[in-house]
Amino acid sequence: MACVADVIAVLEELYPSRRAEPWDQVGLVCGDPARDVRRIVVAVDPVQAVVDEAIALGADMVITHHPLFLKGTSSVAATTPKGRVVHDLIRNDIALFAAHTNADSPPNGVSESIAQALGLRQIRPLDPDDDSPLDKMVTFVPIESAESVREALTEAGAGHIGNYDSASFSTPGTGRFRPLRGASPAIGAVGEVAEVDEVRIEVVVPRSRRHDVVEAMRHAHPYEEPAFDLVELIGLPSADVGSGRIGELFAPMTLTDFASVVNRVLPATAHGVRVAGKPDQMVQRVALCGGAGDSFVELARKSGADVYITSDLRHHVASELREHDSMSLIDVAHWAAESMWLPVLQVRLTQALGTTVDIAISTINTDPWTFRV
Secondary structure: OOEHHHHHHHHHHHOOHHHOOOOOOOEEEEOOOOOEOOEEEEEOOOOHHHHHHHHHHOOOEEEEOOOOOOOOOOOOOOOOHHHHHHHHHHHOOOEEEEOOHHHOOOOOOHHHHHHHHOOOEEEEEEEEEEOOOEEEEEEEEEHHHHHHHHHHHHHOOOOOEOOEOOOOEEEEEEEEEOOOOOOOOOOOOOOOOEEEEEEEEEEEEEHHHHHHHHHHHHHHOOOOOOOEEEEEOOOOEEEEEEEEEEEEEEEEEEHHHHHHHHHHHOOOOOOOEEEEOOOOOEEEEEEEEEEEOHHHHHHHHHOOOOEEEEEOOOHHHHHHHHOOOOOEEEEEOHHHHHOOHHHHHHHHHHHHHOOOOEEEEOOOOOOOOOOOO
């Protein structure tokens, strides 16, 4: 039987919280990590209607894209909408978890789900992240202690490259030092220059593990003051992690026809699909960003995209882009675009948790706009 903590571990593997923007609030909002989970409801927004649906379905956990609290609060009184959500979740022993900007950039995240739903090929990030930021550590160890230090570094997370671990490079050399007053040298004597046969050990270190690896090296090293270098490596653009996505249609089509495809693929909303461009323009390269993505308009234009799809486009951003008379724009409802992620999340959770946990997609349309006149 899976528990809330098991589900969180799967989500952390799929959509690491370290990829969330600094301003974001992701993770477990309420709930007991030890609580058994038999049914999960996945949704875009943690609103009351979704909570009511989860209660009616007998859910043990709700996973949403948007956080319940993006800003600090001093009250969760049930007299407020968000407070009532918290009270109803706790009263019904339902956990709430949010995966927001950390679910935007990874493979099978929000933007990639939209690209897949639209049938794009050769999908890659519009704004790639650095591929797994790494440091390089170099330390110098007496020959007889080299193997134990290598093992400690590996155990702490160093030396992992792709599907390999315990990766290091070693070269022999001579270490030279003189212990001063107050030192307690493992080798040599205070006031005397010592020369020691040593091994230079080099390993790569995930930047997120830097502190752990340094501490492990210090603990395993026989010297009280081990010499080491720690260098930040320049990252390469990731092939599958980053903001937005860009890809190619199987065959060119007019902007009008492509907008119709977008309208057909996305769920219907009062917002609909707004288009800025020439109806007969031919479209093949498509850039997109789930959610509010007008900050990537210029990047999309420079990428050579024929059209850029996003939500919440502001007037001046769209107007200035259209002055270039090149890339067209398609503005879709925020909720509609991000809801494309829910079936993908459902599949990924089912693959990881098995059939003992039922994953239900919320049927509630939480787009705030209700009609047009």
